[in-house]
Amino acid sequence: MKEYPIYIGGKSRKSSSGKTFETINPATGKALAKFQEGTRKDATSAIKAAEIGFKKWSNVPAPKRGDILFNVAVILKKRKKELAKLLVMEMGKVLPEALGDVQEAIDVFEYMAGEGRRLFGHTTTSELSEKFCMTIRRPLGVVGLITPWNFPFAIPAWKLSAALICGNGIVFKPSSDTPLCAITLVEILYEAGVPRDVVNFVTGPGATVGDEIIQSNKVFGISFTGSVPTGEYILKNAGIKKVGLELGGKNGIIVMDDADLDLAVDGIIWGGYGTTGQRCTAASRVIVHTKVKKQLEKKLIARIKKLRLGSGLDPKTDVGPLINQSTLEKTHSYTKIGLSEGAKLLCGGKYGQRTGFFYQPTLFTNVKKNMRIAREEIFGPTVVIIEISNIDEAIKTMNDVDYGLSSSIYTQNIKNSFKAIEDIETGITYVNSSTIGAEVHLPFGGIKKTGNTREGGIHGIDEFSEIKTVYVDYSGTLQRAQIDNK
Numbered sequence: 001m002k003e004y005p006i007y008i009g010g011k012s013r014k015s016s017s018g019k020t021f022e023t024i025n026p027a028t029g030k031a032l033a034k035f036q037e038g039t040r041k042d043a044t045s046a047i048k049a050a051e052i053g054f055k056k057w058s059n060v061p062a063p064k065r066g067d068i069l070f071n072v073a074v075i076l077k078k079r080k081k082e083l084a085k086l087l088v089m090e091m092g093k094v095l096p097e098a099l100g101d102v103q104e105a106i107d108v109f110e111y112m113a114g115e116g117r118r119l120f121g122h123t124t125t126s127e128l129s130e131k132f133c134m135t136i137r138r139p140l141g142v143v144g145l146i147t148p149w150n151f152p153f154a155i156p157a158w159k160l161s162a163a164l165i166c167g168n169g170i171v172f173k174p175s176s177d178t179p180l181c182a183i184t185l186v187e188i189l190y191e192a193g194v195p196r197d198v199v200n201f202v203t204g205p206g207a208t209v210g211d212e213i214i215q216s217n218k219v220f221g222i223s224f225t226g227s228v229p230t231g232e233y234i235l236k237n238a239g240i241k242k243v244g245l246e247l248g249g250k251n252g253i254i255v256m257d258d259a260d261l262d263l264a265v266d267g268i269i270w271g272g273y274g275t276t277g278q279r280c281t282a283a284s285r286v287i288v289h290t291k292v293k294k295q296l297e298k299k300l301i302a303r304i305k306k307l308r309l310g311s312g313l314d315p316k317t318d319v320g321p322l323i324n325q326s327t328l329e330k331t332h333s334y335t336k337i338g339l340s341e342g343a344k345l346l347c348g349g350k351y352g353q354r355t356g357f358f359y360q361p362t363l364f365t366n367v368k369k370n371m372r373i374a375r376e377e378i379f380g381p382t383v384v385i386i387e388i389s390n391i392d393e394a395i396k397t398m399n400d401v402d403y404g405l406s407s408s409i410y411t412q413n414i415k416n417s418f419k420a421i422e423d424i425e426t427g428i429t430y431v432n433s434s435t436i437g438a439e440v441h442l443p444f445g446g447i448k449k450t451g452n453t454r455e456g457g458i459h460g461i462d463e464f465s466e467i468k469t470v471y472v473d474y475s476g477t478l479q480r481a482q483i484d485n486k
């Protein structure tokens with residue numbers, strides 16, 4: 001089995017522990033490749049190398065950095081199909097979604113490449129004469145990028161592209177479930193012309209490699225996507241540095257009595273069972289009006305029963321495996337919790353009849369908003385139905401969770417739509433569309449326990465740059481603001 005290195009200062013190395021771990025194909029349970037189990041020492045070496053890389057890279061003009069990011073997009077485009085297949089093998093999502101994952105990486109590298117010719121600050125007036133005021137953007141220095149496994153190309157690409165265009169040095173630690181996609185992306189960056197010491201790559205446990213990165217006082221920014229407990233730990237332990245957190249969700253779809261039900265069913269199936277429910281924006285709650293509940297349930301059951309489990313590479317497959325054994329067990333434990341809480345199981349609730357980590361698409365109804373299955377992130381193919389009788393109750397139910405990432409409402413009524421847009425407490429709201437489907441030129445992120453940042457679009461730049469305020473006084477005299485002009 002092939003063994004992959006870590007990359008420090010442009011050199012490929014083995015872990016200082018001498019240990020390795022395996023990445024697993026979740027559809028078969030079989031190992032794909034070996035990776036280095038990095039250590040705190042390796043993380044420290046990577047940070048040192050990134051400091052050197054940063055000094056050079058931050059002096060490269062931003063449009064030139066942009067040219068290199070364009071090259072990345074070109075290579076990704078050329079290799080799109082091959083990369084998507086690799087992604088399916090390592091992460092399990094179905095091929096059309098894997099192609100979308102790679103496409104998202106292409107889009108964000110193209111977008112951020114263009115940002116090299118913007119990186120806008122602003123100019124403004126001064127309260128004194130012969131004085132000029134403006135802001136410029138400066139990179140943070142060395143930044144740590146820590147990523148999950150569910151979008152193995154797209155999420156690293158969002159972070160790498162924005163961090164690179166701003167001129168930072170990088171230490172990248174991917175999830176141990178998808179290091180093969182991560183190293184492939186890093187090698188594409190090198191091929192495209194990103195200097196090797198600018199992007200340092202260390203695989204290994206979050207508790208050691210990740211922890212060393214977040215606690216280092218040589219690292220000035222952390223961009224983290226993952227679970228709430230890890231995010232909370234990072235916030236408490238990172239010290240004074242910029243920390244961007246993109247965490248979990250318990251996203252809901254409201255279906256009002258005037259909704260186009262067939263459209264809503266399409267959105268629920270896509271949002272709830274797409275990526276086997278393993279999206280931070282997955283629709284895990286359906287908040288439905290009493291008048292259409294029965295009808296909606298009937299339509300959903302019919303559709304769910306037709307969903308086929310299988311390998312993501314099989315064109316007949318609708319729902320791929322979960323990422324690993326512990327996620328599979330966690331999903332099943334929530335089925336047991338739902339039943340013990342008194343919810344009614346309409347479909348699924350069982351392990352898939354295959355090798356690998358398969359779970360049947362699961363639907364619960366008669367769920368009360370205080371039940372654990374209605375409040376906690378399951379991150380599997382489990383959707384719960386909660387009944388409401390008016391728009392105010394729907395929005396109150398939607399907001400009655402700790403998370404605030406994505407939301408959706410299906411209605412033909414403009415008043416319901418705007419109430420939802422204004423009053424739902426999430427970073428993203430869709431009208432007559434599902435909870436998933438971010439576009440890279442728009443901000444992405446949540447509120448409440450979902451996090452504290454926005455990635456994508458011009459806001460993606462804020463996470464990886466500092467604003468410096470510049471005053472140029474060309475009067476030739478000492479002018480004191482707030483004193484000499486009053």
Ligand code: NAD
Pocket residue numbers: 146147148149150151155173174175176204205206207209210211214225226227228230231233234246247248249279280281377379405445450451
């Ligand atoms: P996770 O928190 O277990 O791990 C994420 C990363 O953090 C991994 O690389 C892991 O090794 C690292 N890590 C773990 N402990 C660490 C520590 N003490 N210090 C530093 N790093 C540490 O999450 P996961 O299971 O990989 O991903 C699933 C979660 O990610 C879900 O909760 C999902 O909602 C969330 N997610 C959020 C978004 C978003 O944009 N909001 C997107 C995708 C996934």
